[in-house]
Each structure stands twice: as C-alpha cells, then as structure tokens.
Amino acid sequence: MDTPASQHPVQDDAAAQTRTTQTRTTPSRATPSRQRIDALLAATPTDLFINGQWRQAAAGASFAVEDPATGETLTRVASADETDALSAMDAAAEAQDSWARTPSRVRAEILRRGFDLVQDHAEELALLMTLEMGKPLAQSRGEVSYGGEFLRWFSEEAVRDHGRYADTPEGNLRMLITRKPVGPCLLITPWNFPLAMATRKVAPALAAGCTMILKPAALTPLTSLYFTALMSEAGLPGGVLNVLPTDSPASISGPLMADPRLRKISFTGSTAVGKQLMKQATENVLRTSMELGGNGPLIVFEDADLDKAVAGAMAAKLRNMGEACTAANRVLVQESVAEEFIAKLAQRMSALQVGSGLEDGVDVGPLIDAKACTSVAELVDDAVRRGAEVVVGGQRGDGPGHFFAPTLLRNVSPEARVVREEIFGPVAPVLTFSTEDEAVAMANATEYGLASYVFTENISRGLRIGDRLDFGLLGLNVGVISNAAAPFGGVKQSGLGREGGAEGIAEYTSTQYVGIESPWSG
Known part of the structure; x- marks a missing residue:
C-alpha cells in the first residue's frame, strides 16, 4: 500500500469520530502532484484477489483504466475470465463454513479495523476515485466518509443479528427462530460510487457471515482493489472476500450464477442488466438484491x-x-x-x-x-x-x-x-x-421508483x-x-431489497425455524 497502516486495536466511537473529522478537515487542497499520483498508482494492486492472494488472470489478460478528465490510461488491471471465476468460487465455498462459525464479535472487530484503515487512507482512496471516475476531490472525500460508515455500522449490527425464542400459541411447542448466513454471494458494483457501493454490499455480507466474490466495474476497479487490500490488512481470512475485475462481465457472471454453490447475487446498475441477471438467478433460485435505475x-x-x-x-x-x-x-x-x-x-x-x-x-x-x-x-x-x-x-x-x-x-x-x-x-x-x-x-x-x-x-x-x-x-x-443507518432501495423497476440500516444485514441471512417439544406438553 502507499503508506501502510499497522493493525491497531478497535477504538471507541469518540476516538474514531475524531479521526474521521481530522481526515475530513485537514487534507491538502493543493492540486496533487504528478509524483504523488504516480506513487499512488504504483502502490495500488492491479491483480485479482483470490483466496487471500493477489494473482494474475489465468489467461494473462488485462484492460486499461482511463482518466475521464484526460482520456489517458492510468494503469492496466488484470481481467478475470471463467477459470478465475471458478477459482474464486472454490475459495468462497471452502471458506464459507468457517467464516459462518466465526464469532460475531470477531467479524465485528475486523469490520471496525477496516473502518479505521479506510479513515487512515482516506486521501489515497479519494484521489483514486477522482482519477478513475472524475468527481471533484471534495466529493470523493465525502464518499470515503459515507462509504466507511457502512463498515462501522455493520460492525455494530454484526453482534445484534438476533433471532427469537417463544411458545407456539397452542403451547405444545417452543419455537427457536434463527438467522443464518445465506452463503457465498456475488456482489456486482457500478462505477459511479466505487467505494460506497463496495462497502454497502461487502460490510453486511461480512457481518452476516457470508463469503463473497466482488466484481467491480471495469471503468473504476482501482478503488475496490485498494479497499480490498485494506480489508486484508484488517485481518479478513483468505477466501472470504475475492475480487475479480474484468472487462468481460458475462464471462464470469454466467458461470458463477450457474454454479450451485452460489446462493445470492446483489447487483447495482441499470434496469436492463438487472432484468437479465434476475432471469439467470431463477435457474438456481438465487436470493437477489437489485438496486437499479431511477427517474x-x-x-x-x-x-x-x-x-x-x-x-x-x-x-x-x-x-x-x-x-x-x-x-x-x-x-x-x-x-x-x-x-x-x-x-x-x-x-x-x-x-x-x-x-x-x-x-x-x-x-x-x-x-x-x-x-x-x-x-x-x-x-x-x-x-x-x-x-x-x-x-x-x-x-x-x-x-x-x-x-x-x-x-x-x-x-x-x-x-x-x-x-x-x-x-x-x-x-x-x-x-x-x-x-x-x-x-x-x-x-x-415513470416505471422507476427509487x-x-x-x-x-x-x-x-x-x-x-x-x-x-x-x-x-x-x-x-x-x-x-x-x-448507512437507513434502508436504501426502490420499488417498481428500480429494484428490490434494501441496503443499509437494520434491513441491510437481513438481505444476507435466511431464517430457520426449529420446533422444540414443550417441557409442559407431557
């Protein structure tokens, strides 16, 4: 990384808020130098991330990432194909059981360390977003603050994902209602909010105990790759988060969605693409969350x-x-x-x-x-x-x-x-x-409703x-x-499901009912 931060203990809210405020109010307002930009690009991963390791694409393919303000190439990034997708699926499936059994407090502390590292590297993340997406640095800094909050929010929700225990109305059974992680997920994010759309999906999936494959947009993969490195530094076990940049999305989404080990897809993007993914999801009856177009x-x-x-x-x-x-x-x-x-x-x-x-x-x-x-x-x-x-x-x-x-x-x-x-x-x-x-x-x-x-x-x-x-x-x-504390999502052709808030973690869980013989039934 550019200036690696060592792991540090989870801090209390007041200290973390102080860190966030300092990051927001003290960045340099000078135009970043070419030297600083080149150093950041050199420090940003450009490979695939599978089973806790950075690796080149199986076929050796790559694609260019451009600066929309100049049209110039910033760097080249590895382009995943079907072979890479199935390797990532192997890793996610292998890690699912142990990650689901990881105590919620441990998952919460990894998320909180991820939040702290995002704040430590706020300027690097903001600069990457501006370079590959174009938004003014002030807005990129705002996205770092907003995106980071999903890590903090779901670190808190991870330990509060409760079920319930009650008698049936007839009194003959006791009901144990539990919420379990739905399983390996495919997360597809858009180019317009490269950090926030990743954290809004990754954080609740991690909190719920799901492993995942993240496919960032080909136009803006650098922010997601840098974020992935931070989450690895935060202590995320190998196989839990796998990241596949590609300039051929169908070559990985198709095989992954046909794999019976995949249990959920979460997509943010156009309504047209969302409809196609929903059709594919019916084959294996995948859980779907769709955040689509708006008007x-x-x-x-x-x-x-x-x-x-x-x-x-x-x-x-x-x-x-x-x-x-x-x-x-x-x-x-x-x-x-x-x-x-x-x-x-x-x-x-x-x-x-x-x-x-x-x-x-x-x-x-x-x-x-x-x-x-x-x-x-x-x-x-x-x-x-x-x-x-x-x-x-x-x-x-x-x-x-x-x-x-x-x-x-x-x-x-x-x-x-x-x-x-x-x-x-x-x-x-x-x-x-x-x-x-x-x-x-x-x-x-309008057919939209976001x-x-x-x-x-x-x-x-x-x-x-x-x-x-x-x-x-x-x-x-x-x-x-x-x-981050509010449920985000639309109706009609703007999609289904909600991200953020208490509702966000429920999208990554399934409900199990256990009927237990009542101690009073005999």
Missing part, C-alpha cells in the same frame, strides 16, 4: 423556502455530476413560483466551475466516458427539438476529457426523452404543475405527498438523504 422527481410547492429548494436541487441534481441513480431527474415546480425558482437555480448553476476533479475549486468534473457525453447531448438535443429552452449550458466541453456543461432546461415537454429516461448527467429539466394531484401524477408517471424529493414548508402536505409517491426514498426539504 427521481424533485417537487417544489409554492409554499417552499425557495432558497432551500434551490440548494436541495443543486445537491440532488449535480452531486457526482448527476451520475447517480438517486439524482433528481425531473424538477417539477408549481406554476406560481416557477419563474423565481428557475432564475435562482440558473444563477447557481451558471456559477459552477467545470474541470478536472483534481483541481481546487472545481464543482463539476467529467462524465465517465465519451459514450456518456454523447448520451446526455442526445437527450438535450431531443428536448430542444420538442420546444425546450436552454437557460444555462447545453453543450459538451472542448478539448480532451468527457465534460458536459451543467444545463438547465425550461418549457420541457412531458414527452421529451430527458423526462422519461434516466439522464446520468448534469442536466436539470424543469416542468410546471398547478395542483397537488397534478404533481403526484407527473411524479409517478428516490424522490419534496420541498414545502407545510409538513402535513409533505407527508401527505410522500404517502402518494411510488418511490422507496423520499427527501423532505433535503436533497441528499443516503445514510
């Missing part, structure tokens, strides 16, 4: 605090360059305040600085690749052809890198693709409504609207609501 509405009522609503819209729309399933895809504003809201939002968006996420003062980094830029440009062009007006932005950047200007659209047709499809870019289409019923109908007019946002100073109205919205998440007068 989140952000609703602003006439009684909203408009400054608060604009701040919420900026956070919900432009965090991560809009490349988030929780992004506010559509901004719905009540007619009487639409002009004022648009003017305030335009002022904020036009002031944003676009550039490399490595540079101090940059608010919006590049999109992940050229394909993403083209997709966003096509959505904007379609909206304009249908009558939309570009208030701010609307164009791709010049020169190298995959930049797209923060864009505000008004007078957007409900039939525009930018309203119906997930944007995954810094584009905010504004539509207007007149009544509550109309707002709800517009918001629910995140939604409502701004109103009338809390009764906010809760009333929330009850009518078909979404798994609701931000009421806030634009960012994700938290």
